[in-house]
Amino acid sequence: MCLVGGWLWVSRWSKLRHLLDTPTSRIRSAAQGYVELAGVLRDLPDTPPLIAPLTATPCxxxxxxxEEYRTGSKRGSWNVLEQGSSDGLLRLFDATGDCLIDPRGAEVLPARRDCWTGDQRHPRGAPTSGVLAWLTGHRQYRYTEERLHxxxxxxxxxEFRTSGGGRQGLDLQAAQGQVVREWKEDYAGLLQRFDHNRDGQLDQAEWSRVRxxxxxxxxxxxxxxxxxxxxxxxxxxAEDLPFVLSSHGEEVLVRRYRGQAAGGAMLCLLGAALLATRVVG
Incomplete structure (x- = not known):
C-alpha cells in the first residue's frame, strides 16, 4: 500500500505540475520543444476514416x-483476452494552423466510451441499451471501446517539432557530412564524378572538391x-515527460490528477500507519 500509494502520488503530482506550468500555445507560433496545444480534431486529407473494431464506427x-469472466475457487474475475489501439496520425486544428499528432505512447483520454457484455468472444454489433440490455443480464464476455471523432x-x-517553412537552422558541417555519407554508398559513382586523374582513388585535392x-x-x-x-x-x-491527449479540457485533467494524487497520498499514509501498528504490536 505504501509503494503503490507513493507511486500514484508522485506520478500524478508530477503530471499535474507539468500541465499547470506549461502555457497553452498556438500552433503557428509554438516554440520547438515541450508544448501544450488545444484545438479541434479534423480528418486527414485524402485519408479514409478508421473503422473501430468492435462497433464498426467510423472514427x-x-x-x-x-475480457472474459472466469470463476475461481472463491470468486470470479474479468480476464483480458484481447486489447489494442490504432496508431495512425491525428490532425489537430486551431485558428492559426494544424498539427499532426503521433499518438503512440500517449495517455489518451477520449470522451467516447462504450462498455457492454455478450455471449461471444467478438461482439455481433453495437452495444444494446435500455430495457434490452437489462433483460440480457450477465454475459461471459465484456467489451470496451473508446474513440476519438x-x-x-x-x-x-x-514534444512539438516543425520542419520546413524556414523554421530550422542549418548545421552546415553536419549536413555536409550527411551528404558525403550518402555519396560514399555509391563509391563508384563518387569516383566517376571526382577522380579526375582516373587512378581509382581520391587524393587530398579531390576530397577537397568532394567536401x-x-x-x-x-x-x-x-x-x-x-x-x-x-x-x-x-x-x-524523448525525456520522461507527460504525453497526454484528452477530449476533456485542462481543468478536467487537473481535477482528475489532483484527486488521484490525493488518493495515492492517503493510501501511502494508511499503509504506513498499518505497518507501524504491526511493528509496534
Missing amino acids: LWWRYRI ADEPLYAIG LAASLEAQQRHRLASGRQALHKLARP
Whole structure:
C-alpha cells in the first residue's frame, strides 16, 4: 500500500505540475520543444476514416479491450483476452494552423466510451441499451471501446517539432557530412564524378572538391526545405515527460490528477500507519 500509494502520488503530482506550468500555445507560433496545444480534431486529407473494431464506427482513433469472466475457487474475475489501439496520425486544428499528432505512447483520454457484455468472444454489433440490455443480464464476455471523432475538441501536451517553412537552422558541417555519407554508398559513382586523374582513388585535392560539392548540395537542400510549407508534428517526448491527449479540457485533467494524487497520498499514509501498528504490536 505504501509503494503503490507513493507511486500514484508522485506520478500524478508530477503530471499535474507539468500541465499547470506549461502555457497553452498556438500552433503557428509554438516554440520547438515541450508544448501544450488545444484545438479541434479534423480528418486527414485524402485519408479514409478508421473503422473501430468492435462497433464498426467510423472514427479517427480507437482503443478496445475484450475480457472474459472466469470463476475461481472463491470468486470470479474479468480476464483480458484481447486489447489494442490504432496508431495512425491525428490532425489537430486551431485558428492559426494544424498539427499532426503521433499518438503512440500517449495517455489518451477520449470522451467516447462504450462498455457492454455478450455471449461471444467478438461482439455481433453495437452495444444494446435500455430495457434490452437489462433483460440480457450477465454475459461471459465484456467489451470496451473508446474513440476519438472528427470535430471533437482535443487537449494535447507533448514534444512539438516543425520542419520546413524556414523554421530550422542549418548545421552546415553536419549536413555536409550527411551528404558525403550518402555519396560514399555509391563509391563508384563518387569516383566517376571526382577522380579526375582516373587512378581509382581520391587524393587530398579531390576530397577537397568532394567536401565543397557536398557543402553546396547541403545548402541547396536546406533552401528547398525552407521553401516548403511548415509541417508541425507532436509526438512522445524523448525525456520522461507527460504525453497526454484528452477530449476533456485542462481543468478536467487537473481535477482528475489532483484527486488521484490525493488518493495515492492517503493510501501511502494508511499503509504506513498499518505497518507501524504491526511493528509496534
